[in-house]
Amino acid sequence: MGKRKVVPFGPQHPVLPEPIHLDLVMEDEKILEAVPNIGFVHRGLEGLIEKKDFNELIYIAERTCGICSYQHGMGYTETLEQIMGVEIPDRAKFLRSTWSELGRLHSHLLWLGLLADGFGFESLFYECWRIREKILDLHELTVGARLIFSVNKVGGVLRDITPEMQKTILETLDVVEEEVKNIQKTFLYDYSVQSRLKGIGVLSLQQVHDLGCAGPFARASGLNLDMRKLGYDAYPYIDFEPIISTDGDCFARCDVRTREIFQSIDIIRQIFAKMPEGDIAVPVKGMPNGEATVRIEQPRGEAVYYVKGNGKKLLDRMRIRTPTFANLPGLLETMKGADLSDVPLLILSIDPCISCTER
Amino acid sequence: MAEVIHPEDELRVIDWNLLLETAMEMKNAGLRLSQACVSYVAGKYELVYSFVNDETYKLTNVKVIMETTDWIPSICAFYPYALFYENEMKELYGVDVRMMEGTDLNNKLYRIRETTPLLPKEKK
Amino acid sequence: MAIMNFGKTMLKNLFLKPVTVNYPAEPAVYPEGSRGHVEIDVDKCISCTICAMNCPSDALKVDRQAGTWTINRFDCIACGYCVEKCPKKCLKMVPGYQEPMGEKTEETFRRPEESMAKAAKPAKPTVTAAPSTGIVSTHNHVSIDVKKCLGCGKCMRNCPNDALAVDRKAKTWSINRSKCITCGLCIDNCPTKCMTMDPNDPDSNGIETYEIELAPIKKKD
Structure with missing residues (x-):
C-alpha cells in the first residue's frame, strides 16, 4: 500500500497548446483520479450579447477559437438563418462546405504535428506543419486571411471561388495527398511510435456512449456518429461514410484522424465536380425572433449552437457547446490507472481546444 | 445522393418538479445528454437541456422556466457527466442546483475572480 | 512494424533549401484578395x-x-x-x-x-456618433412634401437603417425618428426631390406617418 500524493499538472506545460489544470491523485506511479480546473482563458464571450447586435456577433463567434474558427461562424450563421426562415442559394451551400473541409484538413494536420511533438519526434512535427502551410496559402488565396475567415453573412457568403482558384486548389491538394501518404507510413508502421501509442487510454464502446463523447475520439472506439449525416449544406449530395475503428486506444485515434484527411480531400474533389452556378447570397430583412438549435460537425466532434432572439437587434442568448467540453469526462476516465508519463499523450488524444471550451 | 437523416426537432416545456422524471424517461430511451444551458430572460432563468438519439439523430429540447430564488435538482444520478454543465450554470449564472451529492466540484471548476460574471449588472 | 521509416524524408530534407521567406530582406508577397x-x-x-x-x-x-x-x-x-x-x-x-x-x-x-x-448642413451643432450605441442624437430631421411623392419606395430601399416605410395601397409614408440617422441618402435618391433636411428639432422621437397623394408620373410626349 503506497502513500497517496496529489501532483498538479498544468496550466503551463510544454505539450499543452492551451492552458488547463488537472490535479492528479496518485499512488506510487499510477493515477487514481484527476480533478479538472478550467478558466484560464475565459473571456466571457457569451456576455457580449448585451452590447453587440446579432450581425456583429458573427465576427465574435468566429474568434472563439483559432483552429476551428470557420465552423463557429458558420454554425452561428446557420442558426440565425433557421430562426429567420432564410433559404440560402445552392452555390453558397457548396462554398460553405468547401471551406469547412479545408478547415478540417488544417486542423488535423496541426494535431498530427502536436502529437509527434508530444512523444518527442520533432522532425515529424515540423514536416506536418510544413505541409499545413500549403493549406493556409489556399485559405489566403480564396478568403483573404490565413485562419480567421470572416466570409459568412446571414443569407449567404461574401466571396466566390472562381474556376482558376478551383484548379489551383485541386493541384495543391494532389501534392498534399502525396506528402501525407509518406508521413502516414511513419505514424502507423514505425516501431518507436507504436510503442508509445498502442494500448494507452483504452475506452470501450459502452463507456464512450455512457460518457457522452463525440467526434474522432468516440469514433475510434466504434461509435458510428457523424453530424455531417444530418444533411446540412452540401452534404446530401456527397457520398461518404464516417470512419470508425474498434480498438479504442490512442493509436486508433491517430489512425482515424489520418484517414479523415484523405476523406476530406476526396470530399472537396466531389464538391468541385458537382458545384452548381448561381448567386452567392440573398438579401435579408428583419430581426430574429424565436429560438433554434443547430448541430455541426467540427474537426473535434459535434458542436451545438443554441440562439434565442426576441425581435430586437440584441439577442437574448447565444450558446456554443464545443466538442472538447463533451470529451472532458472521457479524458478523466482514461486517466484512471494510467502512468504519469502517459498523461501528456492522453490529453493530446482528445484534441483539446480549451479556448473553445471556456469561451 | 447520400442518405440524409434529419428528423424534426422537438421542444417540451415542463415544470421544475417534473425534471427528474423526464431525465429518467430519456435515460431509459437510451438518449444522450448533448448540452445544458441557462439564459437570463425577463427576470427569470430558462434552462434548456438537449437530448439526442444517436441512431435517428433526433433532438429533444426540454425547457424549464424558474424564478431566480428557486432551486433545481441535479440530474447527475442519471447522467454523471452532467455535473460539468451544472457547475458551469452555478458558477457563471448563479443558478441554485442541489442534490449533487459528493460529485460536486465545489465551485472550483472555473478559476475566475468574479462570482457569476455573466449575469447583467443590474441583477447582482 | 519497421524501423527508420522516416529516413528517406530526413535525407531529402537535408538537401532542400529552406521553405521560409527571408522577410524583411525579401518583400512579402500577398495574394490579390488578401485582407490587410x-x-x-x-x-x-x-x-x-x-x-x-x-x-x-x-x-x-x-x-x-x-x-x-x-x-x-x-x-x-x-x-x-x-x-x-x-x-x-x-x-x-x-x-x-x-x-x-x-x-x-x-x-x-x-x-x-x-x-x-x-451636404445638408445642420444649423445647430450635432453630437458625434458614440460607437455601438446605435443612435446619433441630432437636431435636424427629414421632412417630406406629400404633394410631390410618387410612392415609388426608392427612399425606403436605400435607407441604411430601415427607418422608412412606404405603402402604396394604404397611401402612407412613415418614418421612424429614433432609427433615422439623418445621413441624407433618401434625399439623394428621391426622383422628384420631394424631401429636404429641416434644420429644426423633429416633432417626435417615434414613428410619424403621413398620407401621400401619389402624384401621377409625368410621361414625356
Missing part, C-alpha cells in the same frame, strides 16, 4: 456614421460636424464589415499589414471643402 487594412476614398464619404456604429471592435470614429474619419489601426481586426455596410462604397480592403510600432496611433482623414458645402 482598410482604406477610404474620402471624397465620396458623406459622414453618415454607419461604419462607426457597426464596427465590432470600435476602431472607427466619425465627426459629422468637422467631416473627419478616424481609424485606430491597432484595434482594427480587418473583418470587412464596414466595407460591406458603407452606402457610398468609399471603403475598401487592401493587402498589406500594419507595421509594429511603439504605441497605438490613430489616422485621420478629412473631407474636402466642396463636399462639406454640398
Whole structure:
C-alpha cells in the first residue's frame, strides 16, 4: 500500500497548446483520479450579447477559437438563418462546405504535428506543419486571411471561388495527398511510435456512449456518429461514410484522424465536380425572433449552437457547446490507472481546444 | 445522393418538479445528454437541456422556466457527466442546483475572480 | 512494424533549401484578395456614421460636424464589415499589414471643402456618433412634401437603417425618428426631390406617418 500524493499538472506545460489544470491523485506511479480546473482563458464571450447586435456577433463567434474558427461562424450563421426562415442559394451551400473541409484538413494536420511533438519526434512535427502551410496559402488565396475567415453573412457568403482558384486548389491538394501518404507510413508502421501509442487510454464502446463523447475520439472506439449525416449544406449530395475503428486506444485515434484527411480531400474533389452556378447570397430583412438549435460537425466532434432572439437587434442568448467540453469526462476516465508519463499523450488524444471550451 | 437523416426537432416545456422524471424517461430511451444551458430572460432563468438519439439523430429540447430564488435538482444520478454543465450554470449564472451529492466540484471548476460574471449588472 | 521509416524524408530534407521567406530582406508577397487594412476614398464619404456604429471592435470614429474619419489601426481586426455596410462604397480592403510600432496611433482623414458645402448642413451643432450605441442624437430631421411623392419606395430601399416605410395601397409614408440617422441618402435618391433636411428639432422621437397623394408620373410626349 503506497502513500497517496496529489501532483498538479498544468496550466503551463510544454505539450499543452492551451492552458488547463488537472490535479492528479496518485499512488506510487499510477493515477487514481484527476480533478479538472478550467478558466484560464475565459473571456466571457457569451456576455457580449448585451452590447453587440446579432450581425456583429458573427465576427465574435468566429474568434472563439483559432483552429476551428470557420465552423463557429458558420454554425452561428446557420442558426440565425433557421430562426429567420432564410433559404440560402445552392452555390453558397457548396462554398460553405468547401471551406469547412479545408478547415478540417488544417486542423488535423496541426494535431498530427502536436502529437509527434508530444512523444518527442520533432522532425515529424515540423514536416506536418510544413505541409499545413500549403493549406493556409489556399485559405489566403480564396478568403483573404490565413485562419480567421470572416466570409459568412446571414443569407449567404461574401466571396466566390472562381474556376482558376478551383484548379489551383485541386493541384495543391494532389501534392498534399502525396506528402501525407509518406508521413502516414511513419505514424502507423514505425516501431518507436507504436510503442508509445498502442494500448494507452483504452475506452470501450459502452463507456464512450455512457460518457457522452463525440467526434474522432468516440469514433475510434466504434461509435458510428457523424453530424455531417444530418444533411446540412452540401452534404446530401456527397457520398461518404464516417470512419470508425474498434480498438479504442490512442493509436486508433491517430489512425482515424489520418484517414479523415484523405476523406476530406476526396470530399472537396466531389464538391468541385458537382458545384452548381448561381448567386452567392440573398438579401435579408428583419430581426430574429424565436429560438433554434443547430448541430455541426467540427474537426473535434459535434458542436451545438443554441440562439434565442426576441425581435430586437440584441439577442437574448447565444450558446456554443464545443466538442472538447463533451470529451472532458472521457479524458478523466482514461486517466484512471494510467502512468504519469502517459498523461501528456492522453490529453493530446482528445484534441483539446480549451479556448473553445471556456469561451 | 447520400442518405440524409434529419428528423424534426422537438421542444417540451415542463415544470421544475417534473425534471427528474423526464431525465429518467430519456435515460431509459437510451438518449444522450448533448448540452445544458441557462439564459437570463425577463427576470427569470430558462434552462434548456438537449437530448439526442444517436441512431435517428433526433433532438429533444426540454425547457424549464424558474424564478431566480428557486432551486433545481441535479440530474447527475442519471447522467454523471452532467455535473460539468451544472457547475458551469452555478458558477457563471448563479443558478441554485442541489442534490449533487459528493460529485460536486465545489465551485472550483472555473478559476475566475468574479462570482457569476455573466449575469447583467443590474441583477447582482 | 519497421524501423527508420522516416529516413528517406530526413535525407531529402537535408538537401532542400529552406521553405521560409527571408522577410524583411525579401518583400512579402500577398495574394490579390488578401485582407490587410482598410482604406477610404474620402471624397465620396458623406459622414453618415454607419461604419462607426457597426464596427465590432470600435476602431472607427466619425465627426459629422468637422467631416473627419478616424481609424485606430491597432484595434482594427480587418473583418470587412464596414466595407460591406458603407452606402457610398468609399471603403475598401487592401493587402498589406500594419507595421509594429511603439504605441497605438490613430489616422485621420478629412473631407474636402466642396463636399462639406454640398451636404445638408445642420444649423445647430450635432453630437458625434458614440460607437455601438446605435443612435446619433441630432437636431435636424427629414421632412417630406406629400404633394410631390410618387410612392415609388426608392427612399425606403436605400435607407441604411430601415427607418422608412412606404405603402402604396394604404397611401402612407412613415418614418421612424429614433432609427433615422439623418445621413441624407433618401434625399439623394428621391426622383422628384420631394424631401429636404429641416434644420429644426423633429416633432417626435417615434414613428410619424403621413398620407401621400401619389402624384401621377409625368410621361414625356
